[in-house]
Amino acid sequence: MAELISFAAPKFVDNRGWFTEIYNAHREKQNGINDIFIQDNQSFSEKAGTIRGIHFQLPPLAQAKLVRCTRGAIIDYAIDLRRGSPTYSEYVSIDLSAENSRQLYIPVGFGHAFVTLEDATEISYKVSAPYSAEHDAGVRWNCQLIGIRWPVDNERAILSEKDTALPTLEDFESPFDYDGQPMKLVTAN
Numbered sequence: 046m047a048e049l050i051s052f053a054a055p056k057f058v059d060n061r062g063w064f065t066e067i068y069n070a071h072r073e074k075q076n077g078i079n080d081i082f083i084q085d086n087q088s089f090s091e092k093a094g095t096i097r098g099i100h101f102q103l104p105p106l107a108q109a110k111l112v113r114c115t116r117g118a119i120i121d122y123a124i125d126l127r128r129g130s131p132t133y134s135e136y137v138s139i140d141l142s143a144e145n146s147r148q149l150y151i152p153v154g155f156g157h158a159f160v161t162l163e164d165a166t167e168i169s170y171k172v173s174a175p176y177s178a179e180h181d182a183g184v185r186w187n188c189q190l191i192g193i194r195w196p197v198d199n200e201r202a203i204l205s206e207k208d209t210a211l212p213t214l215e216d217f218e219s220p221f222d223y224d225g226q227p228m229k230l231v232t233a234n
Contacts, residue, residue, distance in 0.1 A: 047125075047127070047130075047132075047152065047154070047224060047226035047227060047228050047229060048069045048077055048149040048150075048152070048226070048229050048230075048231045049078055049123050049137055049149060049150060049151055049152070049155070049228065049229070049230045049231070050077055050078060050149070050230075050231050050232075050233050051074055051139050051147055051148070051149050051150075051230060051231070051232050051233070052147065052150075052188050052225050052232065052233040053145065053146045053148070054066055054067050054068075054069075054083070054146055054148065055211050056146060059229065060124075065146060067148075067169075068082075068111070068171065073111075073135045073150075074125060074204065076150075076233040077150075077231070077233070078111065078150050080109040080111075080152075080173040081173060082109075082111060082171035082172060082173055083172070083173060083174065083175060084171070084172045084174075084175055084176065085114075085169065085170070085171055085172075086169070086171075086172060086176075087167060087168070087169045087223045088168045088169075089165075089166070089167050090117075090161045090165075090166045090167075090168065090203075091165065092161070092164055092166065093161050093162055093164050093166070093197075094159045094160065094161065094201050094202055094203050095160065095161045095166075095199040095202075095203040095204075096158065096159070096186050096195065096197070096202050096203065096204055096208065097158060097159055097160075097205075097208065098122065098156065098157055098158020098159060098183065098186060098208065099122070099124055099125065099156040099157065099158040099183050099184045099185070099186055099188075099191070099211070100156065100157055100158065100181075100182075100183045101155070101156045101157060101175075101182055101183065102174060102177060102180045102181060102182065103107070103175065103180040103181075103182050103220055104176065104180075104220050104221075105180075106174040106180040107154070107174060107179045107180075107220075108153065108172040108173050108174045109149040109150070109151065109152050109153050109172070109173040110150070110157055110170050110171065110172050110173075111148055111149075111151075111170060111171040112141065112148060112149045112150075112152050112157070112159075112168060112169075112170040113141060113146070113147070113148040113149075113168065113169055113170065114141040114142050114143055114147075114166065114167070114169075115143055115167045115168065115169050115170050116143050116153055116165060116166060116167040117142065117143060117161060117162070117164070117165055117166025117167065118140065118142035118143070118144070118161070118162040118163050118166065119140075119141050119142070119159040119160060119161050119162060119166060119168060120138050120139070120140055120141075120159060120160050120162065120196065121138065121139050121140075121141050121149050121157075121158075121159045122136050122137070122138045122156075122157070122158045122159060122193060123136060123137050123138075123151045123155045123156070123157060123228075124136040124156040124157075124158070124191055124193075125154070125155055125182070125228045126154055126155060126156050126184070126194075126217075126221050127154040127155075127212075127219065127222060127223040127224070128221060128222055128223060129222070129223035130217045130223040130227065130228065132227050132228040133223075133226050134191050134211050134214055134221075135191075135228060136191060136193060137228065137230045138193075139230070140162075141159075141168070142162075149173060153173070153221070154221035154222075154224075155177035155228075156183070156184055158186060158193070160195055160196060160202075162196070163164055181206065183207075183211040184211055184212060184213065184214050184217055185208070185209070185211045185212060185213050186202075186204065186208055186209075186211070188213045188214045188215075189213070190213065190214040190215060190218065191214060
């Protein structure tokens with residue numbers, strides 16, 4: 046499947062605040078998400094302008110992800126890394142925030158990155174395979190072939206040493222195969 050699915054979990058608001066089901070396997074299946082998620086991760090970024098990515102795991106422990114922002118706001122990016130895809134090296138982006146409650150499903154074969162728009166931002170995401178240092182991989186955040194237009198200039202971007210040392214897409218041999226489905230962002234209920 047090459048659909049990246051964006052949706053907001055319903056919020057039930059009353060005089061106390063709100064309640065939401067952040068994950069419901071039955072609902073997500075109706076939205077086209079069939080992965081079984083086996084691990085939850087959480088990330089905190091202290092400052093706006095923090096960039097994390099472009100990250101993914103290599104087969105056989107490649108991961109699909111279901112990403113949401115629990116505090117603050119981010120722009121989330123998914124990059125098509127499937128060999129032979131007509132959308133290879135292209136990306137989609139979506140605003141995720143604690144306020145809008147949107148989530149983004151990213152299937153296997155896509156890189157993932159985000160930039161924080163506010164200080165003290167947290168994201169939470171489910172993955173379909175466990176973390177493996179041996180399979181951990183990535184592509185440089187500012188790869189010209191991908192051409193992400195980050196909302197922060199290069200000198201102000203806050204990055205890890207690891208992310209600045211990742212290879213460019215030209216120096217990366219993708220292990221992901223094109224499944225015949227072009228990349229498409231779908232907005233679901």
